[in-house]
Amino acid sequence: QGTTVAKFAELIGVPPNDVIKRLFMLGQVLTLTQSMGDDLVELIADDMGRKVRVVSPEEEYAVVYHDKDEDLKPRPPVVTVMGHVDHGKTSLLDAIRDTGVAAGEAGGITQHIGASVVEIDGKQITFIDTPGHEAFTAMRARGAQVTDVIVLVVAADDGVMPQTVEAINHAKAAEVPIVVAVNKIDKPGANPDRVRQELVEYGVIPEEWGGTNMFVEVSAKQRLHIDDVLETIILQADVLELKANPDAEASGFVIEANLDKGRGPVATVLVQRGTLHPGDIVVAGTSYGRVRALVNPLGKHVDEAYPADPVEILGLNSVPVAGDEFRVFDDERDARKLAEERALRARLAEQETKSHVSLDDLFSRIEEGKQTDLNLIVKADVQGSIEALRDAFEKMDQSEVRINIVHSAVGGITETDVTLASASDAIIIGFNVRPTGKSKVQAEKEKVDIRLYRVIYQAIEEINAARVGLLSPDI
């Protein structure tokens, strides 16, 4: 995007007129306020004996947060509930939310925004509402570290199960402490001690047995000992001495986002540092915008969101993705620049990895309605083979997929053929010819399917088979 002539002159410390003269000598007539492209910036700087490097907005706006100790204030814990399916994660969260609402703002009804806040003895706990491991793993894969404590739900009548172990492994990998909620103690077959014993094998050891894990026995269904769960989380959080700087521009992660019919793009973010206000300019992944309103989990508009607060942001220009980082910017142009560059790069990356059609996935593509034409590039040793193939294709039933020969020629498969195939989403058919030069490597890189045959009928048969496979079995 470059910079203006005036700004460039200032940056490299030369009189603006000198820059204009240089530009003029290169055939570029620009005024002070006009913009020089990146190429021109590098060229002129080099010409004037300055070394400049044009950095991407991503680099330009990269930040490392560093807070002085005295700026750090205690903050509430953020908790995720995990455990095997049907062990009671959802029930426990519901029970906790009910308890919490009673203790929280009067008259509030918890909205499903992806996170909720409860209070116990005047202390806040934030729960990420999406139970399960996928959400957690997906967030972690994107570098988002949002959880301080994991509540591991284990049904007392069922014990340690595969997803229990998985949750333990996730918690360990993320170095997040585990509080165990032994659930369903109301059930006749409940055996909490067996759960303790089984967990020891996986390194989750109760405090009373000399370990570091706090255990609570609960019944989510009968609302038994729900307060204990909350108190235990607070105890665990106290050990962690969680802190954050509230007096900074806000940053954190997107927990959930969607397009709301009435309100437009809505993102629930978890503030991790600083304080977020309406009117702030925010970048979240590839989205940006000025915060029109902040809505808390009780559906109320708020004027600020502090560290560990989940809050809905209204006013973004598009819907970000869960796990995206969000950050407040001073300048709307900077925010837009960064968001747009990210969006552009995301689109490029998507195009790069988009694989082209192959005979193997031809029918699944047609079934999905993604493929109505099959483009072919035919290379052969003699012209006669090309003609024979063309005739055979013309006789084929083309009602489901139209076969187009976008290019045919005598000779080996070249890099140009691969480029053409990539551009036109075509399969390359070779008769008694081979890929030459680097075309094979290039085809692998660009995910272009090359099929080599020695006999014509074999080629026809294979393409027919792929095509016949498209027909649904009931026809």
Ligand code: GDP
């Ligand atoms: P999730 O898959 O881990 O979210 O589990 P759910 O919360 O959906 O619970 C699975 C089933 O167990 C549901 O039928 C619940 O009613 C039942 N359940 C959950 N907690 C308890 C409990 O404390 N006692 C009893 N008896 N049943 C429970």
